[in-house]
Amino acid sequence: MVNYIDAAVMPPKNTGQIRLYGPEAFEGMRKACQLTARCLDELASIVKPGVTTNALDRFIFEFGVDNGALPATLNYRGYTKSSCISINHVVCHGIPDDKPLKEGDIANIDVTFIVDGWHGDASRMYPVGTIKRAAERLCEVTYECLLRGIAAVKPGLRTGVIGAAIQSYAEGERCSVVRDFCGHGVGAIFHDAPNILHYGSAHEGIEMKPGMIFTIEPMINLGRPHVKVLGDGWTAVTRDRSLSAQYEHTVGVTDTGCEVFTLSLGNLDRPGLPQ
DSSP, X not given: OEEESSOSSOOSSOOSOOXXXXXXXXXXXXXXXXXXXXXXXXXXXXOOTTOBHHHHHHHHHHHHHHTTOEETTTTGGGOOSSSEEEETTEEEOOOOOSOBOOTTOEEXXXXXXXXXXXXXXXXXXXXXXXXXXXXXXXXXXHHHHHHHHHXXXXXXXXXXXXXXXXXXXXXXXXXXXXXXXXXXXXXXXSSEEEEEOSSSOTTOSXXXXXXXXXXXXXXXXXXXXXXEEOTXXXXXXXXXXXXXEEOBEEEEEOSSSEEETTOOTTSOSSTTSOX
């Protein structure tokens, strides 16, 4: 079941209206998101030096198909891969290719599976072999940003509290928050309203209400926040070539807070780092 804040009929695409989902939808999202989480768990033992991101992408596609799901990114607006894999200074939307991972790399792997029409969207950072302390610290700060953003979700508050919590912590740790990309509504549609900013004031944004479902996915840079998109039209990189990291969960607003749909069942929400 789905309701609208200001409409009664579900449109076939994102119209900017905020959807309020019911218990059946939450159950559908649990199923889709747990499949995505299981795939991300499996990748923890596969990501290592010498493995290509194309090989990881093939694994993700086959994992989805074997479990009755399809990757949402495949053929999405012309995108040709089943995942986004962003390495080192790539902020997001890195396109898998035949270049092997190197010792010391950090990689964000972003997966969205469609199960029975529901979109399960999540990403995690993966260390490739032994990484430098600066890279490890960036991942730790970024994961803590995600946790603080999730903890800020409460019905009756504005979505700005999420961004305010993330920004204050990241900048207090001498890191910066990417402004060019944000979290988004998700559920029956891959990218839906509302946008979830990872910076700003607690008094900004829309009021959160039970039944909203959206992603929180802060992108945190060791250097400055500025990014640019490469000529392929997808790959976003830090302008100063500094390292970037991102973690993402899909959450549903409840009467008292939120439910995190994409939690790892194997305690691998931040693989390669202390849990």
